[in-house]
Amino acid sequence: MASVENAPDAGTVAVVGTGTMGQGIAQVALVAGHRVRLHDVAPGRAEQAAGAVTARLDRLVAKGRMTAAERDAAAGRLHAAEELGDLADAGLVVEAVLEDLGAKQLLFEALESVVADTCLLATNTSSLSVTAIAGALRRPGRFVGLHFFNPAPLLPLVEVVSGHATDEATAVRAGELAAAWGKTPVRCTDTPGFIVNRVARPFYAEAFRLLEERAADPATLDAVLRESGGFRMGPFELTDLIGQDVNEAVTRSVWEAFFQDPKFTPSLAQRRLVEAGRLGRKSGHGWFPHGEAAGEAAGNAERPAPHTAPRHPAPRQVTVHGSLGPAAVLPELLADAGIGVVPADASHTGLTVHADEGYLVLPGGARLRLADGRAPAPGEIHFDLALDYRTATRIALGCADDVSEADRAAAAGLFQALGKQVSVIEPVPGLVVARTVAMLADLAADAVARGVAGEADVDTAMRLGVNYPRGPLEWCDALGAGWAASVLRGLHGAYPTGRYAPSQGLLRRSGPAGGQS
Template identity: 30%
Template structure:
């Protein structure tokens, strides 16, 4: 089998490498021979490094490198069984390449595009035989990200997708079959995490650091959304979000944020520029901003009690937690005037509404997050709109004496982790409902490509559909 690869950027090089390492002959094309030679040298160095690390033996390395052939003449692709285009994300350029390829390749050659954001159907429209055109979307870095989206255009025939799935498995990647919709599967679903986090930030619910730490610690995401923006590059994330938003005809679920736009204008693009949402040193390491803490020793003569009320299914758990950390409980049906009210809102509710519903003083009220075993990971307290500083300082003192990690956030309909998880799960449900991809593939793709600890539909089943709806 011979596979042609057009474009020797980061993606093209990675695709060529995994093909050659899998014993497939690769014909690499670029009209600039200097770029072509540089790209091939890079690929061969990567293969040599694998050999040096003992990941592959010397014979395998030499065999893989011998399968890489270069050309500056597209007509050399006449014998290819598959051609993968991996050039710049420009529809006109891609269409022109496919138009030229169709005059060169054999009748049963598959034409695939590695586009991440453009319509496969639009690219295929340049061809006389659009039925053999499909998306074959890899993720960066290709040798490490063992997943690839097989994108079916409107005219793509079944045999094309079947063959691409087979090739994906040969090179050690998991194929995910998806329809040709904006963002396909992964980039479509990936919008939910960052978009809701930006909404939370814009509402003043919490600062960047607290949003990141809450989602890392209470939901087990590998990175917080703002850390992820900085890693990916805001100049990559924001245009992708804008593209998906416009392709879905301004569906408000995908609405971009002015926050990213302002950072783009300021050229604060993330790690690559030394500053995005965070600052980075010359080695690319995040500079940790020391957070102000309020240590207050408790006056034993004026010890406060804590009254707990709200969601009955979690009240006893919160009482046990307070007892465990040395807090004194107010066991009355209603709180005494001197007690702090620890509220346990129902899912999706805010602290202020909960205090009004329970008939307690909102100035002395603070809500605590009980969802998804948050107490065992990172304590999150939510103020009402009028919670006094003294109320917060007393609770902070108690938590600090127990050396517990915590975040204080402002009032919000639902805590941060509830909001973000609900957005991710609902977006996944919409993708499944529209038959963009199967529920099994949705969960698999998200874990492999985005590194989520669970698939969104797995999460939905764990938490219960009624809870997510609520």
């Protein structure tokens, strides 16, 4: 009979793979009170990684986040395991080796002959199929995805991914362990990209497509998404931080896993950037310059400024027709700014205005309308969606070719009077924020409808995993799913490739009308 000391125990966590993620996961488990064994196939690498993890703990002590006694106790629980057999007493093994299906399968096949049948086996893969990794195992029911986000000690989200054969008890146990480690677990099924990397694709893809269409430059698109959409970083600066090669590889992986579904089509502009070796901060140049030497601080290089319209006087008054939908607060804000807001007299104009067709009329006669997925019609200026029109500090405008300079200036002055900076971009369908948010809502609704994850888990994952200002389904409901579906219908009419066709999940969410006006 095995001794208690050597018996399989959930208190011992093994981490296989000692790169950045492996070290981070080991630190998380150590701080939570576990014994941790680090293993790497390269001789001596596990011992080096143990030293690096101890140095991480030293930094926590220096910052006052851990006492010296706690550091010493944690370091005493950390051991380098040079042989796979040294992991026999683990209650959980987390794999964080290179993203290669064959390598991962061979590792877990070997682990099965070492650990007890009660040991949980977990992969930290971000791009491979959990089902496929477990396919060769004798007992695939105990196999689960535990996808941490980098840096693992700091970011709270963990995606708990059930493969085709994962037992429910395994997923529950894995989620409970993650929660005990102070993380926020979300449950999902094994799908390309899981939750975050699946639902987040439009945040990058729409901006890159707008760049390819010459709607605006990267600095302007980033500024609009930050200052109007409320996103913490724009997609161009964020992918420079992530690494263009890394971000492009994830996009390509998801696209190929979905059999080249047009909703996930990668960007040719980003591919060319990668081919040129402009990988972002780590190479010194990506979408933006980051200094001549790789790794040099971004602040050391001059960054392009977003396009911002010059100051213009605001019109004295505007006429409002119907409801402005998600921008319904604008008339109130305009009135507070001293601009006259005159309700239209439908009997006088002879127009029948539907609730979802509201717009403002400028003194020169141009109609100012919230971006709806279509290009501005003659005589129209479209303004972009904002997370909150009260607090947004920038608005994008797109003007039809026939709009007069006077009305262009009046539209800019109108928003400038509300304290916003204005970026005038090409009059592309859906502008920037509106098309991005509609696509995020669509992919999120589709994921829920297909059983990938529940609504709460999708929203939690996107808020914590990529710092979105709102969960995409919460945002969708605030705007109205019918509005999102209508925007996508407009985009689908402009780009009839299937990329923008609203999903059945979004259409069901928008009710019997399916977003039709």
